[in-house]
Amino acid sequence: MYDLIVVGGGHAGCEAVHIGAYLGLKTALVTANIKNIADMPCNPSIGGTAKGIIVREIDALGGIMGKVADRSHFQIKMLNNGKGPAVRSLRAQADKITYPTVMLEFLESTPNLTIIEGMVENLIVKENKVKGVILSDKKEIKSESVILTTGTYLKANILIGSENTPGGPHGESRSNNLSDNLKKLGLDVQRLKTGTPPRIKASSIDFSKMEEECGDDRYYTFSFDNPPFYKVDAQQKCYLLYTNAKTHEIIRNNLEKSAMYGGYVTGIGPRYCPSIEDKLVRFADKPRHQLFLEPESIYYDEWYLQGFSTSMPRSVQEDMVHSLSGLENAVITKYAYAIEYDALNPLEMKSSLENKKIENLFTAGQINGTSGYEEAAAQGLIAGINAHHKLKGLEPLILRRDEAYIGVLIDDLVTKGTKEPYRMLTSRAEYRLILRHDNADLRLRKIGYKHRTIDEERYHKLIEKENKINEIKNILRDNNLKLNAETKELLKLLNVEIPSFSTSLYVFLKRPEINMEIIKKLIPLAYPEEILEEVEIEVKYEGYIAKVYKEVEKSKKLEEKLIPKDINYDDVLNLASEARQKLKEIRPLSIGQATRISGVNPSDIAILTVYLKKKYDK
């Protein structure tokens, strides 16, 4: 008898079991193949725009993805460095052998955690409460709660051209019956599609015809708790190449042979991650498209051809790849494929990620309609925490949209649902200026501490950091720019315009051409680099940050207008029928959440507000 069973050992499952066990639950991870724990079946990277910030948030809340990534990548980059602090995000090329190995080490050293190999085919449900799982050999494992993190394995089909083979990624076996059984339990099942590009044998690539893509020449970590483990100058390179007229001709001539365009796929694919044939059809006038070659691992000879996802037959893939400059003699080690799989309707879960119909059943990752390792891990972490809280009678951890990308992610899922695999984008976060890479710990560590996922030691480290930030700000406020000959000489040397009158260094730092490097030359500041950087951002963009907080306050008023749980939407007259149906399905917790439901218009909100006032304000 377990407290918690997590079904699936992918990125969501790993975070879920880790945090469940960390919080003291007797936890079991049931996975079809132990060797596949924390597998990276698609791109060999962790992070990316918005996703990198999610990894920081996971770390700030006590998750492990960042720590594992820090120990297993061979290249790291800060994206969007020039576009401003709000959108900076880390991306690491993670080694596909090292990452799962390190993850397994982390899990094996976590107390209270058992790993079981087996294919889950059904749930034990009594009186709408989950009581455990049933394996394909009919063996039952009992538990108080279950988290499903089945990824793309539910009734998965691999599509290459007109070939349609039942099975999961990497030739793994799929789960045949679980999604049908979930349907029988009354859950809404939808079909989604995604894809992956071909892999190329390194020794067959002529890199000299491509542009090099290097890592940054400074140190970064995802985690707030460990130092970097890599050497800046020992990073691996990636390469940039382009499609050409010949590639496009091959694709156009064979379009009807692709699984997607030949009509062999029923699932809905992601718009932001289109196959190469999609790109050609949608952007017909573009003469070329970018592709990247990224090494999968230093332990084997295989490269990932990013941007070349396709569901063409193998022979066409050969022609397509060979048309690329530098890949004329390339050997394809794995063909690209599209994969179709069953997922649940995220509108059927609460903000805690608990299922609305079956108590103590949680879901996380691709089964909820998302895409991406990071999005999955974030949900796994929250599901793990909330499964624990549910069993212990604690309030669930629900992050707000102004607190974390994870909050945006889950709110979008449970409020808007999704018809295609959902990927996090910075533009989904209306308050992204305060949801930054640099302040993830300042935003979330206290919340983690309150929810018991952050221990005393890490909490005190955070408080120390906060104190130092304030110290530095005070130093800058208390010290004026001394306009003496020495300073003038220095500023002249730095090519900085000499101000006509003295201001505090705090005000001086706000000037566009001034940065912390210059300030440090004017006053000694012996503080860690990351703390100085934090101060720089907070001071420089103080006005904008204040603006965003004002917006947050405004919308908080709507968030605080709670909708009673027992509301009967049939009693609310005059609602548009689409709005009524959506409200009944989603049952938003607040007026704020209701405003974000697509199909619920301002007039519906007005009607709802008036109804609530009349009915409940008496």
Added chain:
Amino acid sequence: MNDTICAISTALGVGAISIIRVSGEEAIAKVANLFDGKNLTEVESHTIHYGHIVSNGEVIDEVLVTVLKAPKTYTKEDIVEINSHGGISTTKKVLEVLIENGIRLAEPGEFTKRAFLNGRLDLSQAEAVNSLIKSETDLERKLALNTLSGKVSKKINKVRGIIVELLANIEVNIDFPEYEDALEITLENLPPRLKEIKTELENLLEESKIGKIVENGIRVAIVGRPNVGKSSILNALLKENKAIVTDIAGTTRDIVEGTVELKGIALKFIDTAGIRKTDDIVEKIGVDKSIEALNSADLVIHVLNNNEELTNEDKEIMEKIKDKTHITFINKSDLPTKLKIDMDVVKGNTMDINGLNELKDKIVELFDLEKINNSNLEVVSSAREIGLIKEALNSINQALDNVSVSLPVDMIAIDIKKAWDLLGEITGESYQDELLDTLFREFCLGK
């Protein structure tokens, strides 16, 4: 929310027929109870029926009743319209009977509020209905109708479209930094695109001036020393025009003394210390009171007497109005000229039927009334909308300023997004609680 409401929806006392409108779930059933004629609960939608309104056995009025079933009605609820043939007292009696039978008297603007809440109108259109009801001239009605039909929303949406295109471009750059598929928005190529938006917004504001004149009319203050003939100017204009009968109080503390129409635009003469009263009283109150009223005027007409020499008092007035849009009008041009004045003036004589033509031409010229008459009037006119466009323009200007000091693109995107949201508020695409309350408080009774 959905109780049944009623109100008289035509101006009381004007015309031979008054219409009483009833809207809500029980509209048909309740009126049917009072109607002696066909059973209204069984008739087809959008049909009209002859009969009598009867209460406690007493025939109140002979009426035509129109039955309109939801949802194809103004409020999207069941509506019954009672065409009453009687005068004010009969119409009021019918209304009383309805109220006695449990139908609530509508609050000001409630029909339109329901139309908005039930998704029949967007916010901008709902405002237009309010303007339409209040409109006094044909041009005003045209303006309101343009807003009502969504032509103005279309213009706003066009600007929003330009903004959202730019925003989407910035977002693509940020979310897919390594892809060259979208043009990279930089501090160099941002200004021309921001300026395009800026120009669009400025055009909307420029056009809105026309809208404001059409909707609010031109507030005119006549000033001058006692006995120069201020009141006779107004009286002559009123006599010549068929005066518009409203005499409603304006939004300020000033009272409109009289309204005349010039090229379809309402000239509203504001009370400058009782210019229609005898000059004797004005004399007592003095010139100062007149000056006070100037602040709210769009146009000041300073009247001088052709037959008298310029006094210090006249000069004092000239000094006070020199920054306002004004016309110096020399009255009593039929009398011998004693006035010596070296400035651009208009001459006239209230005694002559054509004596004020020159003055009227001058007003037409000053306010470009010909152009307004030829305008398609697809312009923003409400103060709320103009305020939001101004705010949006401020955001775009802020963005331009921040480009010039090289702030990063993600900060600048915040200002651009703000402009987009503000314009969305005009068309009702952004939701704001307090907005609805303010808006509907201003609606008048009726439609």
